[in-house]
Amino acid sequence: MAKQQTLKTEVHYSGITLHTGLRAHIRLKPAPVNTGFVIVRIDVDGKPTGKALATNVIDTHRATTIACGNSPVHTVEHVLAALYASEVDNVIIEMDGPEPPIVDGSSRPFLEMINKAGISKQRTDREICVIKEAIWVEEGESKLIIIPDDLYRISCTVKYGVSILDTQYRSLEINTQSFFDELSLARTFCIYDEIEGLMKAGLIRGGSLDNAVVLKGDAIICKDEMRYPDEFVRHKMLDIVGDLSLVGRRLQGQIIAIKPGHPINVSLALKIIEKMGY
Numbered sequence: 001m002a003k004q005q006t007l008k009t010e011v012h013y014s015g016i017t018l019h020t021g022l023r024a025h026i027r028l029k030p031a032p033v034n035t036g037f038v039i040v041r042i043d044v045d046g047k048p049t050g051k052a053l054a055t056n057v058i059d060t061h062r063a064t065t066i067a068c069g070n071s072p073v074h075t076v077e078h079v080l081a082a083l084y085a086s087e088v089d090n091v092i093i094e095m096d097g098p099e100p101p102i103v104d105g106s107s108r109p110f111l112e113m114i115n116k117a118g119i120s121k122q123r124t125d126r127e128i129c130v131i132k133e134a135i136w137v138e139e140g141e142s143k144l145i146i147i148p149d150d151l152y153r154i155s156c157t158v159k160y161g162v163s164i165l166d167t168q169y170r171s172l173e174i175n176t177q178s179f180f181d182e183l184s185l186a187r188t189f190c191i192y193d194e195i196e197g198l199m200k201a202g203l204i205r206g207g208s209l210d211n212a213v214v215l216k217g218d219a220i221i222c223k224d225e226m227r228y229p230d231e232f233v234r235h236k237m238l239d240i241v242g243d244l245s246l247v248g249r250r251l252q253g254q255i256i257a258i259k260p261g262h263p264i265n266v267s268l269a270l271k272i273i274e275k276m277g278y
């Protein structure tokens, strides 16, 4: 049985956030066994904490939002994906605001932070969530199913209906190396026609081509080149890794995702917790 792991030392980063557009700091710190991923709002009186679990999610509109006492933290999925893919089980995530830096819109900067900190094995065995029967959720055109498998795999199809470029499919075994090589550089993206509505809703105030790719008809607007030919589906898979880490254990099963998004990802994580009786 594999042992739990944490970081060897603490690491921090500061940068602009996507939705609020403010400068924020994030600090990742080693934590004792059975801590899981715990977020701390160090800027709020009493420094409230919140476990990164699906049962503690309070909003999934455009990003995954977790409750820290009465203070929310949102857009945590890219950090959580990097922690999960690095096989970290226990970590304290300190934040001085409601959102971590978006950096380039991918998980790679967080992987670099974790690699800088190093990984340390702990003495207690890890508990694994082994999927024994199919569990699924359906919301509108989105479907997410997890079925038994020897490993953790994600097979994902996306289609937004605004361009032929937006139909993409990929299937991948998720481990530290495959996540680093195949998913971690995939950036956040949005559909051009949605930008005005998001801005009116007070979101994406820090959004720019430094941290997002924009899809407009058959044109892709981004800084530099696309990082992968199918960057959109890969970012959706990255989001699934982050959101499904909210089960709170390592997963063994294959996820088949059709048009996934934060709401359905979190719904599946909740249903897994419920079915497994955690």
Ligand SMILES: [Zn+2]
Pocket: 077, 078, 188, 235, 239
């Ligand atoms: Zn994302």
